[in-house]
Amino acid sequence: MDARPTNITLNKAEAYLEITWSDDKVCQYPLSHLREACPCVECRGGHQFMGMEHAPDNLLMLQPARNYNMSELHPIGNYALQPVWDDGHDTGIYTWEYLRHLCP
Template sequence: MVAPIFPKSITADKNARVLTVIWNDEHNSQYPFGLLRAACPCAECRGGHENMRSEPDPDVFSVRMAESPATKIRNVEAVGSYALTIEWEDGHHFGIYNWRYLRLLCPCPICREK
């Protein structure tokens, strides 16, 4: 049986433009805001419901996003106890990042080698 992975704390630093997640297994994930926006899992950002997947698109790790309202976080809210939703400065707020998706999106070298 695999123990469930969930965040202990989530910090969105608008100054550094990095979202930090400390997980219950003590792993520390640092997500640049641009990566989170590029990986927004909503149907609109993925180009339709048929393109929605439970895992991040590998392309998002090579995408570079400039500083703009589309990559600035206005607010972060928990969705129940299973996911996170982000409201962006351009008004976009449809993406629901569940814990599994968010963990798979961790850009650290250890996670990327898995």
């Protein structure tokens, strides 16, 4: 994947993450849906369910267990974001490839 984020905005009031990509595509990710798509081993149910082949095909088709908000958002190197969720969960690392795949 060649596209990289050029702007990342966390809108806590309206509960979405917006990413503008280097190819000018703009993606708005509802926070609750993004939380349900957490790529960590705990949320995926084990190492055998890790990787892009197990990524949701349509973020908006996920059924969030509840409304989630993001309390913090940390960049991880030049390749990912690590959110801290209001339920205390903070082990998911969302790579650029994964976020672009999830773009609604």
